[in-house]
Amino acid sequence: xxxxxxxxxxxxxxxxxxxxxxxxxxxxxxxxxxxxxxxxxxxxxxxxxxxxxxxxxxxxxxxxxxxxxxxxxxxxxxxxxxxxxxxxxxxxxxxxxxxxxxxxxxxxxxxxxxxxxxxxxxxxxxxxxxxxxxxxxxxxxxxxxxxxxxxxxxxxxxxxxxxxxxxxxxxxxxxxxxxxxxxxxxxxxxxxxxxxxxxxxxxxxxxxxxxxxxxxxxxxxxxxxxxxxxxxxxxxxxxxxxxxxxxxxxxxxxxxxxxxxxxxxxxxxxxxxxxxxxxxxxxxxxxxxxxxxxxxxxxxxxxxxxxxxxxxxxxxxxxxxxxxxxxxxxxxxxxxxxxxxxxxxxxxxxxxxxxxxxxxxxxxxxxxxxxxxxx
Amino acid sequence: xxxxxxxxxxxxxxxxxxxxxxxxxxxxxxxxxxxxxxxxxxxxxxxxxxxxxxxxxxxxxxxxxxxxxxxxxxxxxxxxxxxxxxxxxxxxxxxxxxxxxxxxxxxxxxxxxxxxxxxxxxxxxxxxxxxxxxxxxxxxxxxxxxxxxxxxxxxxxxxxxxxxxxxxxxxxxxxxxxxxxxxxxxxxxxxxxxxxxxxxxxxxxxxxxxxxxxxxxxxxxxxxxxxxxxxxxxxxxxxxxxxxxxxxxxxxxxxxxxxxxxxxxxxxxxxxxxxxxxxxxxxxxxxxxxxxxxxxxxxxxxxxxxxxxxxxxxxxxxxxxxxxxxxxxxxxxxxxxxxxxxxxxxxxxxxxxxxxxxxxxxxxxxxxxxxxxxxxxxxxxxxxxxxxxxxxxxxxxxxxxxxxxxxxxxxxxxxxxxxxxxxxxxxxxxxxxxxxxxxxxxxxxxxxxxxxxxxxxxxxxxxxxxxxxxxxxxxxxxxxxxxxxxxxxxxxxxxxxxxxxxxxxxxxxxxx
Numbered sequence: 001x002x003x004x005x006x007x008x009x010x011x012x013x014x015x016x017x018x019x020x021x022x023x024x025x026x027x028x029x030x031x032x033x034x035x036x037x038x039x040x041x042x043x044x045x046x047x048x049x050x051x052x053x054x055x056x057x058x059x060x061x062x063x064x065x066x067x068x069x070x071x072x073x074x075x076x077x078x079x080x081x082x083x084x085x086x087x088x089x090x091x092x093x094x095x096x097x098x099x100x101x102x103x104x105x106x107x108x109x110x111x112x113x114x115x116x117x118x119x120x121x122x123x124x125x126x127x128x129x130x131x132x133x134x135x136x137x138x139x140x141x142x143x144x145x146x147x148x149x150x151x152x153x154x155x156x157x158x159x160x161x162x163x164x165x166x167x168x169x170x171x172x173x174x175x176x177x178x179x180x181x182x183x184x185x186x187x188x189x190x191x192x193x194x195x196x197x198x199x200x201x202x203x204x205x206x207x208x209x210x211x212x213x214x215x216x217x218x219x220x221x222x223x224x225x226x227x228x229x230x231x232x233x234x235x236x237x238x239x240x241x242x243x244x245x246x247x248x249x250x251x252x253x254x255x256x257x258x259x260x261x262x263x264x265x266x267x268x269x270x271x272x273x274x275x276x277x278x279x280x281x282x283x284x285x286x287x288x289x290x291x292x293x294x295x296x297x298x299x300x301x302x303x304x305x306x307x308x309x310x311x312x313x314x315x316x317x318x319x320x321x322x323x324x325x326x327x328x329x330x331x332x333x334x335x336x337x338x339x340x341x342x343x344x345x346x347x348x349x350x351x352x353x354x355x356x357x358x359x360x361x362x363x364x365x366x367x368x369x370x371x372x373x374x375x
Numbered sequence: 376x377x378x379x380x381x382x383x384x385x386x387x388x389x390x391x392x393x394x395x396x397x398x399x400x401x402x403x404x405x406x407x408x409x410x411x412x413x414x415x416x417x418x419x420x421x422x423x424x425x426x427x428x429x430x431x432x433x434x435x436x437x438x439x440x441x442x443x444x445x446x447x448x449x450x451x452x453x454x455x456x457x458x459x460x461x462x463x464x465x466x467x468x469x470x471x472x473x474x475x476x477x478x479x480x481x482x483x484x485x486x487x488x489x490x491x492x493x494x495x496x497x498x499x500x501x502x503x504x505x506x507x508x509x510x511x512x513x514x515x516x517x518x519x520x521x522x523x524x525x526x527x528x529x530x531x532x533x534x535x536x537x538x539x540x541x542x543x544x545x546x547x548x549x550x551x552x553x554x555x556x557x558x559x560x561x562x563x564x565x566x567x568x569x570x571x572x573x574x575x576x577x578x579x580x581x582x583x584x585x586x587x588x589x590x591x592x593x594x595x596x597x598x599x600x601x602x603x604x605x606x607x608x609x610x611x612x613x614x615x616x617x618x619x620x621x622x623x624x625x626x627x628x629x630x631x632x633x634x635x636x637x638x639x640x641x642x643x644x645x646x647x648x649x650x651x652x653x654x655x656x657x658x659x660x661x662x663x664x665x666x667x668x669x670x671x672x673x674x675x676x677x678x679x680x681x682x683x684x685x686x687x688x689x690x691x692x693x694x695x696x697x698x699x700x701x702x703x704x705x706x707x708x709x710x711x712x713x714x715x716x717x718x719x720x721x722x723x724x725x726x727x728x729x730x731x732x733x734x735x736x737x738x739x740x741x742x743x744x745x746x747x748x749x750x751x752x753x754x755x756x757x758x759x760x761x762x763x764x765x766x767x768x769x770x771x772x773x774x775x776x777x778x779x780x781x782x783x784x785x786x787x788x789x790x791x792x793x794x795x796x797x798x799x800x801x802x803x804x805x806x807x808x809x810x811x812x813x814x815x816x817x818x819x820x821x822x823x824x825x826x827x828x829x830x831x832x833x834x835x836x837x838x839x840x841x842x843x844x845x846x847x848x849x850x851x852x853x854x855x856x857x858x859x860x861x862x863x864x865x866x867x868x869x870x871x872x873x874x875x876x877x878x879x880x881x882x883x884x885x886x887x
Binding site for chain 2: 228238245247249250
């Protein structure tokens, strides 16, 4: 009886905390949709048709669902990367670069390893190896920034941005040079196709959605478990919330910063690997432009919670995917979607606007995403 | 009755004011009046409703019921701007100053004097000088606020209110951040202000101060006014009873106790602060099991750096720290904790707690990684819950549940969470730095008794405090720290308050 009562109140508490956390993002989306509709009206469009097109294009058919999942996959991985760093008190703007590093190395293992070895590998070795290499290299790339932060105080925002330039330009150099697809017809900066043994099998015949999407959902669950149920997660969150108290509690703050960046980079690297092994079967210059930056928006909208990140990824994926149908139905430019996304983010970031419009009292402390230069 | 010869007029009156917050009736039919030129102390424990009442007067909240009458007119105060216009000024406990601005810039902020499109610093400085001279504040308008000691920063806050022609000044816990000398200066300034017709509401929970400076005292408890009394007709014990609602033991009950073997040994320890200045200089002492070793001293004489160097939060530059026979010089906090240290840190919100964590998590902050709280790297929520439930009960933490965030607790309950966590572990040494700063009478009483319990159990206790009374009440031996050095070590029974005060002020002595 007693325990039943307790578990009831526990469920109630969890539901309450979910609805509290989701309230602002939900209202932000609603408000953005309304304002977006007004803007569509002002430019002479039909908002109902536009939004219908958006929904049809993203959820109207099996194929639409599949494509939305395809879009959502890298968003989930990269969104988790940024969210995990946020939890550890770090602002990882470098997901874009880490993703590129992961993609390059995955592709390399994917197409070149059989050549180097001189024999073909079975899929159960080659595929995991390609994915793992991409994940690890993305992690190592990010952990450099972690080291700089922990041992020299170099701010991660500056350093991840700088590392993005290094990663993206080096990728460009490699894809135009030694790693370029040598087939005579090719003029694009891209790698050769990866071996069959490094490709992810499709889930449904004829649809592009791949096992990477399922993996993304599992990884989200894993990150939730890591953060909330493990000793390491406790350390990451404690360092993120109060590094002074973490030090007092005996946590090795510097090591935790490096580990947080390593894990964050591994997730971003995974985003790149999965795009290569599950979807494109090669790395092509410019395929990822924006994933790493959208990931920041997704982590913000998802309040850095793994479940929130998954939901936010779906929203962003649906908008990207439905945009084409919307354009077809209404002749409105696809850029409208970027505007909608920007509006949503604006309202999530400046939640005071939403609180004012809907008369919601501020409760508890504000989300602190990152500290100042001294932090 | 010691009424003043001419009955002064009532300048501010609060009549039957109630304010409901979700779950608490923070003000319950409160009546309060302030006479012209008096210091009216508002005394109460944390959470008694003092701050709510002041926020109502200052316009940060609106009362649900009742009236606030200023200068015999019902005032409608919607924001601090309204209250400032009515001549009410407030000095918050945490100063609202911009450290990189000058005094003049801070004072004019929000009420800038402009001449030909630029700030008229000269005019503002002249007014500040005038105010400063009039009230004996001794403030240089061109000084950078960040360079000023805390006591002077507080005066800048007072100048800010006077600059806006305040006739009523609210001081919220003004002595919490001050040294005893600075507090004395503040009291003198308060009297200068009232002598010139300013009325002061003095919010505090320190009984002695109230008896020393107040003209009248209003005691609040649980949102209600318990009584308004004259200091001449009351004493500390009676005020404490009104505040807490029960008998309070103001002296610490302490039996003689034999000290055992040496637990903490400090030899020639030196440490530097953030600015790379050596603030702990060649300090040596030892603490034995079963004794409380107190370190007295005016704040800022190296106590912070000393305790940080001992607990692993700061690297000592030289010297040696031994705990229970183990050399732990410069070791990280975890090694020292595992050697048997319980650390009650000076800044409970910065070091002692993660405010957005639940009480449950905070109760395991130092032990989360070992069994039973963690098994194979996985947190065991059941063990955490059980631990929290046990400690909340054993240490009387007042909270609706263990899931409440530590940040939502009152200061006294926050400190109890830390004390519960630290003292419930099997420890050999307790280092308590300012363990009762800013706490209410009930919590102080409780924490003192816990410290004595540890000592009686044979634990070595190092107590660092700027409150001389606390040091004298708890310690078996006392060291005085002055400019980074231990200038004297004495047995408590062989010394006096006056003697310690002299050493604290730097009078040269031979080490006993």
